[in-house]
Amino acid sequence: MSFSLExxxxxDIITGKIIKLEPTGVLVDFYTDQLAYVPLLELSLNEIQTPEEAVQLNEIREFLVVGNYDGEHDIYFSNCSPETLKDSDRLYETVLYLASEKCGHPISREDLIVHTKIRDVHGNGVSATIQWFLCSQEHPPTVSFSIRKLEMRKAWERVRQLQAEDVTVYGKILKKTSRGALLKIEGLYSSIRTYVDKQREELVVGKELPLNIIxxxxxxNFLVLLHHSVSVRLKQLQVGQVVSGIIRGIKNYGVFVDIGDLYALLPTSKMFHPSVDHPNQLFKINDHLKAKIIKIDPENGQVVLESCGS
Incomplete structure (x- = not known):
């Protein structure tokens, strides 16, 4: 059961009263002339089997108003200035142009329903998503209601705050992957990446890790996480610093060196002998190595080295 977009x-966040529990969802009274059905999937950010795991009969809950669209009409602006945001005509011009391209024929302003959603606020302005719909569609867009998407919105707000405050969070490893491990932070799926087999072997399903959100x-739908010890170690390093470590991984493009709580990359091009076909002609696993830091990327937890004296 859905409602017209108008x-x-x-x-919007609206309140409704749970008036009936069914095996696959609930009926909610939003104080309109008809009841809304909210399916089981939309009742919680967690995986649940019954409505009773998420809501109670006669409970008043908040719901997010969501559309039945699949996002195909979303336009994302990563950096929208306050002036552009206030001047809705400028945004409409962009939306009209893109909507006309999408539909294959000119679209007028009167043909569109447009919603603007602020995603993030930063120094130069905001990130925003513009959602557009055609008024003349045979089956105009409808809306439905979701606790899950509201909880997800709040979860993103929490992780942004945790990132800003550099808070250590804890995530349990749910599954090991070919590149690392899958975790959940504040109800959101995320992952940590490994670069060598030894790192991956140290990951244990069910183990809780201290992490920082980078x-x-x-x-x-993307979070970059670093193990807390890696985050701490990065803050101790400086470009130009000489470090010692043990080689833990050898790839055709370079070697990974354990310099204490993190793995730094010494690229083949930054070795004394760049003409070698493969770094394994120069190094073996567990070799000790001294090198100089030439780049630190705290957002991705990466450190790049070059051979001393090169």
Missing amino acids: SFQLG KVREED
């Missing part, structure tokens, strides 16, 4: 604003990109 009845509610996408992205990058948050809600629009891509």
Whole structure:
């Protein structure tokens, strides 16, 4: 059961009363002339089997107003200035152009329903998503209601705050992957990356790790996490510093060196002998190595080295 787009604003938070529990969802009274059905999937950010795991009969809950669209009409602006945001005509011009391209024929302003959603605020302006719909569609967009998406929105707000405050969070390893491990932070799926087999072997399903959130990109459903010890170690390093470590991994493009709580990369091009076909002609696993730091990338937890004296 859904409602017309004109009845509610996408992205609004509204309250409703749970008046009936069913095996696959609930009926909610939003104080309109009809009841809304909210399926089981939309009742919680966690995986649940029954409505009773998330809500109670006669409970008043908040819901996010969401659309039945699949995002194909979303336009993402990564850096929208306050002036552009205030001048809605400038945004409409862009939306009209892109909508006309999408539909294959000119679209007028009167043909569109447009909603603007602020995603993030930063120094130069904001990130925003513009959602557009055609008024003349045979089956105009409708809205539905979700606790899960509201909890997800709040979870993204929490992780942004945790990142800003550099708070150590704890995530349990759910699954090992070919590149690292899958975890959940504040109800959001995320991952940590490994570079050598030894790192991956040290990951244990069910083990809880102390982590720092380095990058948050809600629009891509993407979190960059670093083990807390790696984050601490990065802050101790400086470009130009000479470090010692043990080689733990050898690839055709370079070697990974354990310099204490993190693995730094010495690229083949930064070795004394760049003409070698493969670094394994120069190094073996567990060799000791001294090298100089030439780059530190704290957002990705990466350190790049070059051979001393090169």
